[in-house]
Amino acid sequence: MNPSTEQLRALVAYDTPTVCNALELVAPERRGHGFTTSPLVCPDPAREPMVGFARTATIRAAQPSGRSREDDTAARLAYYAHIAAEPQPTITVIEDIDPCPGYGAWWGEVHTSVHRGLGSVGVVTNGSIRDLDEIAEGFGLLAGSVGPSHAHVHVVDIAVPVNVAGMRVLSGDIVHADRHGAVVVPADAVAAIPDAVDKIVAAESILIEASKRPGFDYATLERILTGGGGSH
Numbered sequence: 001m002n003p004s005t006e007q008l009r010a011l012v013a014y015d016t017p018t019v020c021n022a023l024e025l026v027a028p029e030r031r032g033h034g035f036t037t038s039p040l041v042c043p044d045p046a047r048e049p050m051v052g053f054a055r056t057a058t059i060r061a062a063q064p065s066g067r068s069r070e071d072d073t074a075a076r077l078a079y080y081a082h083i084a085a086e087p088q089p090t091i092t093v094i095e096d097i098d099p100c101p102g103y104g105a106w107w108g109e110v111h112t113s114v115h116r117g118l119g120s121v122g123v124v125t126n127g128s129i130r131d132l133d134e135i136a137e138g139f140g141l142l143a144g145s146v147g148p149s150h151a152h153v154h155v156v157d158i159a160v161p162v163n164v165a166g167m168r169v170l171s172g173d174i175v176h177a178d179r180h181g182a183v184v185v186p187a188d189a190v191a192a193i194p195d196a197v198d199k200i201v202a203a204e205s206i207l208i209e210a211s212k213r214p215g216f217d218y219a220t221l222e223r224i225l226t227g228g229g230g231s232h
Helices: 005-013 016-026 069-084 109-117 187-212 218-226
Strands: 050-060 090-096 120-125 140-142 154-158 162-164 167-169 174-178 181-185
Touching: 005 050, 005 187, 016 174, 016 181, 016 187, 050 069, 050 120, 050 162, 069 154, 090 162, 090 174, 109 120, 120 174, 140 174, 167 181, 181 187, 187 218
Parallel strands: 050 090, 090 120, 120 140
Antiparallel strands: 050 154, 050 174, 162 167, 174 181
């Protein structure tokens, strides 16, 4: 069962590293995978984290699609229908499958506005973005690069498994993303994350507060860690 909108919205209060930490408690088998492992560009680091159900697609830009104008239009309309599908809110996750990803940008002033209107809160992509001063207000961007042209950019496939910066995503997965990167959150773990965060913060605060006090030394650190009162 999918989590509620309220449960998803609650995750916006946490940055993505904190969500990753919480998953180590509630889904320990996910500690070593399910998140981005290559750096991505975030043009608005101050923007709140984005959380939503993934809508996946692949694109190319270095060469024309080879399809007729009618087939290109049909492919784009099918893509937009996929983006607009329930449940929402959604995050668009696009893999650029060109040999040199980012050759042409799918994302700029127009597409960020269109996607926001269709219920997408942002995008995670290994491709490029442009029009940074005209991006739709509130739309999140996490991308492989910044570039000037859209070249021959076109949709290849929709609702397919993708790999973006080392993160494998299926359409419908729940994704949490911010300036640090992105992570896939198992649906059955969403409700448990706030309590897990509280436990982590309490454990970390013991170590952090101790380190600020005069007289903090290795012996103090050893005492905290061997007593189970610290985290990292």
